[in-house]
Amino acid sequence: MNLTVKKLILATAVVFSAASLFAQSFTEAQISGKIKEKLAQMTLEEKIGMLHANGIFTSAGVARLGIPDLNSDDGPLGVREDVKPNWASAGLTTDSATFFPNGSALAATWNPALANRFGIAMGEEARARKKDIMLAPAFNITRTPLNGRTYEYYSEDPFLNAQLAVATVKGIQSQNVAACIKHYAVNNQEVDRNGVSVDLSERALREIYLPAFKAAVEEGNAWVLMSAYNKVRGEYMSENNYMLNTILKGEWKFKGLVMSDWGGTHNTINAANYGLDIEMGSRQPYNTNYFADPLLAAVKAGKVTESTIDDKVSRILWVMYHTSLSANPPAGKLNTPEHSKTVYDVASEAIVLLKNSANMLPLNTSKYKSIAIIGDNATQTFHLGGFGAGVKAKYEVTALQGLKNHIGNKIDLKFAQGYKADYKNNYPAARKEAANKPNAGLIQQAVDAAKSSDAAIVFIGGNREYETESADRKTLELPFGEQELVDAVTAANPNTIVVVVGGAPYDLGKIKQNNNTIVWSWYNGSENGNALADVLTGKINPSGKMPFTFPVKLDDSPAHALKTYPGENHKAEYKEGILVGYRWFDTKKIEPMYPFGYGLSYTNFKYAALHANKAIYKPGDKVIATLKLKNTGKFTGKEVVQLYVTKQVSKVERADKELKAFKKVAVPAGKEITVTLNLNINDLAYYDEADKKWVVEPGKYKLLVGSSSRDIRGEAEITVK
Numbered sequence: 011m012n013l014t015v016k017k018l019i020l021a022t023a024v025v026f027s028a029a030s031l032f033a034q035s036f037t038e039a040q041i042s043g044k045i046k047e048k049l050a051q052m053t054l055e056e057k058i059g060m061l062h063a064n065g066i067f068t069s070a071g072v073a074r075l076g077i078p079d080l081n082s083d084d085g086p087l088g089v090r091e092d093v094k095p096n097w098a099s100a101g102l103t104t105d106s107a108t109f110f111p112n113g114s115a116l117a118a119t120w121n122p123a124l125a126n127r128f129g130i131a132m133g134e135e136a137r138a139r140k141k142d143i144m145l146a147p148a149f150n151i152t153r154t155p156l157n158g159r160t161y162e163y164y165s166e167d168p169f170l171n172a173q174l175a176v177a178t179v180k181g182i183q184s185q186n187v188a189a190c191i192k193h194y195a196v197n198n199q200e201v202d203r204n205g206v207s208v209d210l211s212e213r214a215l216r217e218i219y220l221p222a223f224k225a226a227v228e229e230g231n232a233w234v235l236m237s238a239y240n241k242v243r244g245e246y247m248s249e250n251n252y253m254l255n256t257i258l259k260g261e262w263k264f265k266g267l268v269m270s271d272w273g274g275t276h277n278t279i280n281a282a283n284y285g286l287d288i289e290m291g292s293r294q295p296y297n298t299n300y301f302a303d304p305l306l307a308a309v310k311a312g313k314v315t316e317s318t319i320d321d322k323v324s325r326i327l328w329v330m331y332h333t334s335l336s337a338n339p340p341a342g343k344l345n346t347p348e349h350s351k352t353v354y355d356v357a358s359e360a361i362v363l364l365k366n367s368a369n370m371l372p373l374n375t376s377k378y379k380s381i382a383i384i385g386d387n388a389t390q391t392f393h394l395g396g397f398g399a400g401v402k403a404k405y406e407v408t409a410l411q412g413l414k415n416h417i418g419n420k421i422d423l424k425f426a427q428g429y430k431a432d433y434k435n436n437y438p439a440a441r442k443e444a445a446n447k448p449n450a451g452l453i454q455q456a457v458d459a460a461k462s463s464d465a466a467i468v469f470i471g472g473n474r475e476y477e478t479e480s481a482d483r484k485t486l487e488l489p490f491g492e493q494e495l496v497d498a499v500t501a502a503n504p505n506t507i508v509v510v511v512g513g514a515p516y517d518l519g520k521i522k523q524n525n526n527t528i529v530w531s532w533y534n535g536s537e538n539g540n541a542l543a544d545v546l547t548g549k550i551n552p553s554g555k556m557p558f559t560f561p562v563k564l565d566d567s568p569a570h571a572l573k574t575y576p577g578e579n580h581k582a583e584y585k586e587g588i589l590v591g592y593r594w595f596d597t598k599k600i601e602p603m604y605p606f607g608y609g610l611s612y613t614n615f616k617y618a619a620l621h622a623n624k625a626i627y628k629p630g631d632k633v634i635a636t637l638k639l640k641n642t643g644k645f646t647g648k649e650v651v652q653l654y655v656t657k658q659v660s661k662v663e664r665a666d667k668e669l670k671a672f673k674k675v676a677v678p679a680g681k682e683i684t685v686t687l688n689l690n691i692n693d694l695a696y697y698d699e700a701d702k703k704w705v706v707e708p709g710k711y712k713l714l715v716g717s718s719s720r721d722i723r724g725e726a727e728i729t730v731k
Contacts, residue, residue: 035337045327049320051075054309057316057323062289062301066093069288069326078334080326082143082190082269082290085399086113086162087533089135089144097292099402107135108349108536109393109403113148114513115360115532117164117557118609120650121674122177124356129181129189131349136187138342142333143188143234143269145399147178149222150238152514152558153198153590154569156482161472161513161533162398164222165557166591166606169669171222172229179230186339188329191226193238193271195219195253196584200482201576204274207241210584215242216697217588224262233266233329237286239274245284248275254285267325278304282314287322345404350537357534357541359648359674362554363610364518368526370465370507372548372612373417380422382459383410384499385469386431386490387511392533395474397435397481403536409469409509412539416547426459427452428499429490431473435481448491453498460503467546468499471511474533482576486517486564496521509542515560519603530554551612553648553674555718559592560604568594592719593665607652607669607718613643613679617651617723620715626729629706633689635713637724639675640682650674653687654714654722655694660707662696667714670694687715691730706730 036044049057056072064070064079071077084090089107092100110132116125129147136144148159152166164171175191182189196208196219210219226232235258237247247253248270258264267287275281275289278300289301297303308314333339343349363371388410393403407415413423429452433445460466470492477483487493497520500506507527510518521528529552531542544550561567568586569575571594576582589597592606616639623634641647651674654667671687694711695704708730716722 036331041328041331044331045324048075048077048327049323052323054316054319055306057319058302058306058309060323060326061287061305061319062296062299063291064296066095066097066292069290077327077330080143080330080334081141082145083136083139083141084145086110086146086148087393087399088132088401088403089139089141090399091402095292095294105139106345106402106404107139108345108353109401109406110353111356111360111535112161112513112533113163114161114165114557115534116356117170117174118362118532118554119356119359119674120170120555120672121359122173124359125174125177126181127352128356129178130184131352133182133185133187134340134343135349136182136342137185137340138344141187142330143190144182145190145192145236146182147175147189148192149175150193150197151219151590153584154482154575155486155515155558155561155564155567156484156575157198157514158200158478158481158483160558161477162479166559167557167669168218168221170557170672172225175222175226176230179226179232183231183233183332185342186333186336188233188266188333189230190234190236190269191223191232192236194223194235194247194258195238196242197238197240199576199582200480202580203239203480205241205580206577207244207581208584209243209581211587212699213697214584214587218590220257227258227262227264233332235264235266235268237268237270237274239271246274246276248286249277249280249284251284259285265325265328267322267329275300279308279313282308282318287325353535354537354541357532357537358545358550360532360534360554361542361545361552362530362556362608363552363612364528364530364604365522365525366527366610366612370505370527371529371546373546375417375420375547378421378464380424380463382424382426382456382463382466382503383413383469384426384456384459384466385428385492385495387469387471387473387509388425390431390473392474392538393536396478398479400474406536407539409531409539409542412541412543413546415540416543424459424463426456428456428468428495429453429492431475431490433475433489435475435478446489446491448494453491453495456495457498457502460499460506463503465505465507466499466503467507467509468496469509469511470496471516472513473511477513483514486515486561488516493520496525500525507546515558517563518560519562522603530556548612548645551645551647552609553611553650555607555609555650556604557606559595559602559606562601562603566595566600566602587663589665593668596666596719602720605718605720607650608720609650609718611645611647611649613641613645613647615647615649615677615717616640616642617715620713620724620726622713622726622728626731627691628731629691631691633691633713633728635671635687635689635715635726637685637715638682639677639685641677641679644679646676646678648674648676649717651685651687652716652718653689654716654719655689656712656714657694657707657709658712659709662707664696667719669719694730
């Protein structure tokens, strides 16, 4: 980064002040009046025309009434480049954008304030590109580590997902751009994603899979929601009356519009009557889509009422009056230094230190004259690749370039590719199998570089082709013969640092056992290499925490232990119920490779004196928990203080512990601070399936604070009357 600290602080302040300036200026009463006025002037054909795609990312307006087309755009990694009707690049020179870190990277920061800045910057870029709806954020629960979209989603925990989703949605929408929360709901695998029907308990639905969506709607006030491809209990999500009408629009009072995922509509009458508002997709001619001529015919035949159509158009117009038709919307910003700073901050706080037993990190740059930089991921870029959303990045700093920028003038950096990632999901099986075998010639070059250097940094992991929408991974094994590469380089030079790049868990068991220094990075945005270099050299103290559990073996994960993934005969039964992620591992006493919330620092933190503000509470009360946190090391650092709650005696099945609060705090070296965590007693409720309501069970609860779900540093007991 070439901005001064003073400029960066000022830039951040400008971002936040800009977000507050552009609040929606029409009152809800004014918007309601404008909607009624437009509806009264529209023909039935014009209304139907607004309910289906008329382009890859657009749906029609009504030009004669001054209603513009509605423009959407991918997605979670940044504003996608413009495309032609066949999905090919439009070939423009004006559609480059900032590449933002992937979803699980953002989750690894455990920092809602950063998520809000992330959203503001993304909203500014969407506004500059004249997009009304940003197809983000995506935050489905990590049920299986193999899911091809794990990199795109946040975490395995509903509370962490909710905090990040609300902050991101508010950030995007501060720029008069609609956040489209997705994929609603229970969308946890890519295998058979267009046909699988999920069967799950109401408790699991309400306690695990819906809370983040509920929070994004009720607290974040999300304006748009995307229905998922899958079915829930036998009904496609784009025509699921219970999920769309009863829960979303009924219980949660969702005011915005529901759009289908692309090609995710399967029926005209059911979808129209059961909650879908816009059918999106690229199937042409568009007038043959379910919500085009067939819907017009269904209305004329009396199978769908015109009042149902009016409700859909009203929702679309409501979104427009918050976006394209809003008063005094901001102009937007694209590829600014402030956006690069946000990306850098997210990337640097996302990086997770997994092991540092030999204290090789932070790198003592005066100690080394030469370092071998090994691995294809050292020079790989991640803004494009695979199936689905990508970004035509204005720039992306690779890991090697970042190291050259920071230490290249002091240390001789010798690059060796190590392996060749010749892999695409649509390759024949034989070619994909060949890509995952070690390349003896490239490994020998890496060994020679390691032997002739004082230290080695090996970059391994996945990439955007290997982890991709539309396909799940087959295994947790490292691809491309990377394990053999690490073994050979480590044997050649014990001073080897392993940097794993990925968006989902891999099997790092052998590396954890044999290597003394392991760092986890991500598809970490335009500033990837600069952030990583600053973490490795100690300018930034790592503070990332894992947003999901790494199993020792795949069959330790609940969906695989219970043989319910990917399902049979297009049906996946979620037999694990509420025991997803660490809830399963901790309750079943299964030792993970790395637990949920895990991440080391260059310093150490001492927890002490946890206590609640009182001993006895009743439903509706607020718990104020405080503790002392001391940095006992030599480096200033940030710690994520995690508060879990356990109820050991209960009349219903309970997880061993559940995350209920967290806070990321900075502590200077040698200093002690007081950390305060707030908890609502109502958040201790379970969902009673028989009575169909949330119940706060009376009795004793333990508050547990720690540095991960398996590293509990303090306990306190409270009683709920």
